[in-house]
Amino acid sequence: MAIPSTPRPQPAQAGPAQAGPAQAGPVPAGAPPAPARAGASVKVRDAIAGYLFIAPFVLVYALFLVTPFLRGIWISLHDWNLLAVAINPDAARFVGARNYVRMLWGEGIVWSADHQVALRLVGLVAVAAVLWAWHRGAVGRGTALAALAAGLLLFGLLLGLHPDEAGRWGDRRFWPIVGNTLTFVGLTVPSVTLVGLALALGLNRDDRISAVLRTAFFLSQVLSVTVVTLIWQLTFSPRQGILGHLFRSLGLEPITWVTDINLAMPAIVIATVWWSLGFAMILFLAGLQEIPNEHYEAARIDGAGLWAVIRHITLPALSRTTTLVVVLQIILHFQVFGQSHLITRGGPNDATQVLVRYIYQTGFRNSELGYASALAIVLFLFMLVFAMLQLRVSRGDD
Amino acid sequence: MAGNRGARRLVTLLLVLAALVWLVPIVWMLSLALQPNELLARTTSNVAWGLVPWPFTLDNLTFVLSQGLTPRWFLNSAIVAVSMTLLVLALSAMAGYAFARIRFPGRRIIYPLVLAGLVIPEQAVFIPLYTMFADWGWHNGYAALVAPRLAVPIGVFLMTQFFRGIPDYIEEAATLDGAGRWTIFTRIMLPLSVPAMVTLAILTFLYAWNDYLWPLVSASRPEMFTITLGLASLQANFADSEGLGRVMASGVLASLPVVLMFLLFQRHVVRGIAMGSGK
Numbered sequence: 001m002a003i004p005s006t007p008r009p010q011p012a013q014a015g016p017a018q019a020g021p022a023q024a025g026p027v028p029a030g031a032p033p034a035p036a037r038a039g040a041s042v043k044v045r046d047a048i049a050g051y052l053f054i055a056p057f058v059l060v061y062a063l064f065l066v067t068p069f070l071r072g073i074w075i076s077l078h079d080w081n082l083l084a085v086a087i088n089p090d091a092a093r094f095v096g097a098r099n100y101v102r103m104l105w106g107e108g109i110v111w112s113a114d115h116q117v118a119l120r121l122v123g124l125v126a127v128a129a130v131l132w133a134w135h136r137g138a139v140g141r142g143t144a145l146a147a148l149a150a151g152l153l154l155f156g157l158l159l160g161l162h163p164d165e166a167g168r169w170g171d172r173r174f175w176p177i178v179g180n181t182l183t184f185v186g187l188t189v190p191s192v193t194l195v196g197l198a199l200a201l202g203l204n205r206d207d208r209i210s211a212v213l214r215t216a217f218f219l220s221q222v223l224s225v226t227v228v229t230l231i232w233q234l235t236f237s238p239r240q241g242i243l244g245h246l247f248r249s250l251g252l253e254p255i256t257w258v259t260d261i262n263l264a265m266p267a268i269v270i271a272t273v274w275w276s277l278g279f280a281m282i283l284f285l286a287g288l289q290e291i292p293n294e295h296y297e298a299a300r301i302d303g304a305g306l307w308a309v310i311r312h313i314t315l316p317a318l319s320r321t322t323t324l325v326v327v328l329q330i331i332l333h334f335q336v337f338g339q340s341h342l343i344t345r346g347g348p349n350d351a352t353q354v355l356v357r358y359i360y361q362t363g364f365r366n367s368e369l370g371y372a373s374a375l376a377i378v379l380f381l382f383m384l385v386f387a388m389l390q391l392r393v394s395r396g397d398d
Numbered sequence: 399m400a401g402n403r404g405a406r407r408l409v410t411l412l413l414v415l416a417a418l419v420w421l422v423p424i425v426w427m428l429s430l431a432l433q434p435n436e437l438l439a440r441t442t443s444n445v446a447w448g449l450v451p452w453p454f455t456l457d458n459l460t461f462v463l464s465q466g467l468t469p470r471w472f473l474n475s476a477i478v479a480v481s482m483t484l485l486v487l488a489l490s491a492m493a494g495y496a497f498a499r500i501r502f503p504g505r506r507i508i509y510p511l512v513l514a515g516l517v518i519p520e521q522a523v524f525i526p527l528y529t530m531f532a533d534w535g536w537h538n539g540y541a542a543l544v545a546p547r548l549a550v551p552i553g554v555f556l557m558t559q560f561f562r563g564i565p566d567y568i569e570e571a572a573t574l575d576g577a578g579r580w581t582i583f584t585r586i587m588l589p590l591s592v593p594a595m596v597t598l599a600i601l602t603f604l605y606a607w608n609d610y611l612w613p614l615v616s617a618s619r620p621e622m623f624t625i626t627l628g629l630a631s632l633q634a635n636f637a638d639s640e641g642l643g644r645v646m647a648s649g650v651l652a653s654l655p656v657v658l659m660f661l662l663f664q665r666h667v668v669r670g671i672a673m674g675s676g677k
Contacts, residue, residue, distance in 0.1 A: 050502025057493035064549035071526035224608035380522035
């Protein structure tokens, strides 16, 4: 970096001499003459200083985020074998959108009204609930219309698609894996949100014991995913695990968590809730701090009980925080990898295979970088929807 | 009122019990790390389901500290986490100061473009990054482990927000005294921003120490593993590897820096989470 480590003595401000960082850069010969005087030279100096200050970050940003992102889109349009391209850079073959077609479509795909009808009806009921909330003024018009459009598209149309008897999906594993990822998110996010909210309500006090308890509940959050999986892998072990000891002492048969096709997903959800509860709790505590004390005092004067205060004052005041917690967690848990990779290894029989692990394995075990990149782009698009939602919520538009 | 206090006590009691249950997995890891390997091969529930480390030994901890690759992994993690933290601080503080306080042409376009990077997750770029670094021969080096995180704009966002909150008169006074931008930045703005930088530093350090996916992709030689990655490699075959007690000791060691950092700087961690998520 071309920035002097010690600041130099500055000449009078009006002169053309440049301040520290500006000295390092080229000064355009004969800065703009026009309206002249001090104003113009300050402008030029500010411009140069500004660019020099942001240059290091912008360079790194362009090189390590923007370039790989664009390159990822480019790779996703190729049949790109990791090993073949490593040996011969020309081995990548342009295939256009074929990776995406393989992922999202197949042969003989038809639409029928009664396919997955239960799930779709539940989804449509949820859409109706959002419309009802809009009617009552609980959510804004933008959110309601977005939910309506997305819900009708997803539950009304997309989930009715399936291959006919002769047809098949281009990638039989993709949709079930999306389903697993959504199941993981759908189980983890409400659990973390509810428990986090309950803890925040109980621990929002200024005494010593609440402070200690807050620390205790947050502590697991700072552990790395590999420590968390180390602990829970052993905890779930029927022979060695502490849950097994507990069951045996109650005279029950220990549960084989990670090898049971129905319990493997709950197992990684439990580990994840234990790991990431602190985050939700902290955000709820921050939200609780923002509720003015007068509201509580007014309620107390009115003789409201604890439960009435929580229901009519605390929870309504926390609605924005709750939305934020939910959206942030959806984004976070959609990226689940370590728990599935290390506790259950995606199994049994793909029951806990999730999107990021599928991307990782497609790319680095099967060497199909092109298809893996297409998967990654689709993951990005899923998450973009929720990132936009987060932006709206934190701006407070809604 | 008395009834209310009684209810309050009951809630506190329940919360204390819940916290004890919550801490059981951590206590258990610590306790297993302090029991002899030979015992653990037979049973993990010697005293109180294994929650009391008896018979007690420090052999596992001294073993992983002196033998095998764990010390090397620990060192790698320290190098990666410290250099990543320092670089993120430098880049974010400089860019944040410029975006917040210098009126240069184009900043209203560049800043949103930088923030747009917040929606790009690591998972969307790790494959192309892998191919780029492979072309450059960067893999199995510290630069490859550090560089991708430097481009994540959350630090720039936090520092810009912070510098925007500093009143104008402070800078104006210094400008009248003839101080240049660099002087103002290093002598006035940086000292003022210490609290924000501590927060950013801790969040970056925690992230660097705990990151798993990218090191897994980039570092293939065991000598270049971070402790987080090394611990994953021990788990893969942990029944027959170095013994349960030693694996747990590695886990304890891997957790020690982040747990200590959290206990010392709780306030900053908590504030950082609230700030980083747009509260």
